[in-house]
Amino acid sequence: MKNVFLTLTAFTxxxxxxxxxxxxxxxxxxQASQNKAQEIRTEMEARAxxxxxxxxxxxxxPEGLKxxxxxxxxxxxxxxxxxxxxxxxxxxxxxxxxLETLLGDYADGNLxxxxxxxxxxxxxxxxxxxxxxxxxxxTMFDELSARFAKMTxxxxxxxEEERTAAVQKSASxxxxxxxxxxxxxxxxxxxxxxxxxxxxxxxxxxxxxQDQLKKQ
Numbered sequence: 024m025k026n027v028f029l030t031l032t033a034f035t036x037x038x039x040x041x042x043x044x045x046x047x048x049x050x051x052x053x054q055a056s057q058n059k060a061q062e063i064r065t066e067m068e069a070r071a072x073x074x075x076x077x078x079x080x081x082x083x084x085p086e087g088l089k090x091x092x093x094x095x096x097x098x099x100x101x102x103x104x105x106x107x108x109x110x111x112x113x114x115x116x117x118x119x120x121x122l123e124t125l126l127g128d129y130a131d132g133n134l135x136x137x138x139x140x141x142x143x144x145x146x147x148x149x150x151x152x153x154x155x156x157x158x159x160x161x162t163m164f165d166e167l168s169a170r171f172a173k174m175t176x177x178x179x180x181x182x183e184e185e186r187t188a189a190v191q192k193s194a195s196x197x198x199x200x201x202x203x204x205x206x207x208x209x210x211x212x213x214x215x216x217x218x219x220x221x222x223x224x225x226x227x228x229x230x231x232x233q234d235q236l237k238k239q
């Protein structure tokens with residue numbers, strides 16, 4: 024149904040542009056923003072898959088290693104990335120929905136050109152901030168991946184006595200409240216949380232989430 028709606032909107036825009044009822048340059052600018060948001064989202068899907076792969080590897084880690092505070096901390100941080108990437112994808116979906124709604128309102132004559140220009144600028148105000156923020160997240164994720172690889176190698180090199188001692192130490196630390204087994208939030212792992220994405224032409228919900236990314 025969404026593709027049908029997009030096709031109908033495209034035909035409507037073409038017809039209205041031909042009749043000089045809408046600004047073709049403005050339409051192309053909005054469509055370029057849609058394409059950009061979709062490209063970033065596609066990249067996010069690949070990032071999310073990398074996180075899923077690492078999570079799967081951690082699920083297959085030796086049970087003894089899973090009992091250490093170091094593993095628990097790392098595992099929860101990886102889960103934080105899953106939440107973060109899902110939030111970013113939802114925000115990008117919201118941006119594209121708002122842009123499509125904006126084009127539809129423009130084609131239907133519900134909004135004047137000046138109103139469309141202002142609304143478009145508000146919706147995509149921080150779209151450029153996603154890429155550098157994603158690059159920083161990539162660096163952080165690479166560090167976590169390297170940390171897990173090192174952790175696994177160290178565990179494999181331990182004797183049974185050393186492994187038992189490591190697990191017992193982690194248990195005592197958690198019991199005393201000094202361990203790192205508590206589940207950290209995305210913010211506490213260094214991954215800023217995002218505001219829930221909202222629909223419609225109002226850009227405020229999306230922009231709040233993007234502002235947090237920009238401050239990262």
